Amino acid sequence: MNTTIRRRVGVHTAVAAGGVIMLGPLVLMLAGTFLVGNPLNGDLTPHLTLDHVRDAWAALDWPRVYGTSVLVTGAIFLAQVVTSLPVAYALARWDFRGRRLTFKLVLICLVIPVQVTGIPIYFLLSGLGLLDGYLALILPSVGSGFCIYLFRQFILAIPVSLFDAARLDGVGPVAMLWRVVLPHVRPALVAAGVFSVVSHWNDLYWPSVVLTTDRAATVPYAVAGVSGPESTVPLNVQLAIAALAALPLLVCFLLIQRHLVRGLVLTADGE
Template identity: 85%
Template sequence: MNKTNRRVLGVHVAVAAGGVVMLGPFVLMLAGAFLAGNPLGGELSSRFTLDHFRDAWAALDWPRVYGASLLVTGAIFIAQVVTSLPIAYALARWEFRGRRPTFKVVLVCLVIPPQVTAIPIYFLMSGLGLLDSYSALILPSVGSGFCIYLFRQFILAIPVSMFDAARLDGVGPVAMLWRVVFPQVRPALVAAGVFSVVSHWNDLYWPSVMLTTDHIATVPYAVAGVSGPDSTVPLSVQLAIAALAALPLLVCFVLVQRHLVRGLVLTADGE
């Protein structure tokens, strides 16, 4: 085996090992959810059963929980697109004083964890009387440095000739954003949408800070209420609940995976 083949083999072994690490817990979750027995005691039988999923469906009000998460994640992503795309267009194609410092601020926002700003945002939401509401779950996540960065990099890949041709046709700045930029950045919108939806669908921290009741509980908040070492719900049912919580994300990824890969392959060079 020559050096090139050894390198290729090493890459495949590393990828396979990473796949096992990533998919192993998911496979164990499905095994415990679909097979009869006690996974905590290592007693899994080969008998296939849906009883755990029936109990899991009865343990939570899934239509309400799914609806709350869909509302929150959908509203956050739409608001992020509406606010981030114009900023990204300005940073990519407009010449104005302070453009580079503004872009550096966006980069800094990428590395600030939400826990840093949680306390002041909590007091702000409390002062506005918005605690335990959809507004408290949605508004703090409207601004997205990641979306601004991703959209900017993709806009930089759009040929300048397209903007020049549109200006010659009398297209103004707002119409330029809608008629030229938006159709070209659709793959980036899909990529940003996947990251945004996955992040906020799985977010337990922010609902735990903002919610005091479970009437608008999102999926992680509701799942946390019936899971854990002190829960009276059997472990097999908890695994089935986790599978139901992840199911919408799995379906979403399967539907958009091709567009996601295309959106992440950016050819623009950052400034």
């Protein structure tokens, strides 16, 4: 066996091992959801049942919880696009003093944990009387250094001739974003949307900080209230609740996975 074959075998083995590790919890969740018995001690029986799913659906007000998460994640992503796209366009195509410094500051924002800025943001929202509401969940995530970086990389791949031709036609900066930039960054919008929606749909930290009631409970916040080692909800029902929580994201990913891969590939090819 030559070196190339050994390297390929090693790479495929590592990828397969990683896949098993990542799929293990998913298999356990599905087994506990649709089979009878405790999946932790191995006494599952090969009898399919939907009783756990029905009990999980009855345990939470899923239409309201789903609606809140869709509203919050959708509003966050829309606000991120509106605020990040003009900044990315300026950093990619405008020549102004401090452009490199500004881009470096954007990169620094990517490595600052949300917990670092959580305390001052909490006190700011508290002073404005916005705690325990939708705005408390949405406003802190409006600015996104990741979206700025992603959109900038995509805009760099747009030929300069398109911008020059648009300027000759009298297109202004705002129209340039709408008529030239936006049509060419749609794959980046899909990629950024996936990362943004998944991140904020699964976020439990920030809702736990700013929410005190279930009035604006998101999916993770609601699930955390009925799950855990001290919960009286049976384990199989907890696993079914977890499956219902992950179902919308799984469906969305299956629908847009081709666009997501294309967006990531084109972004990696940016200058």
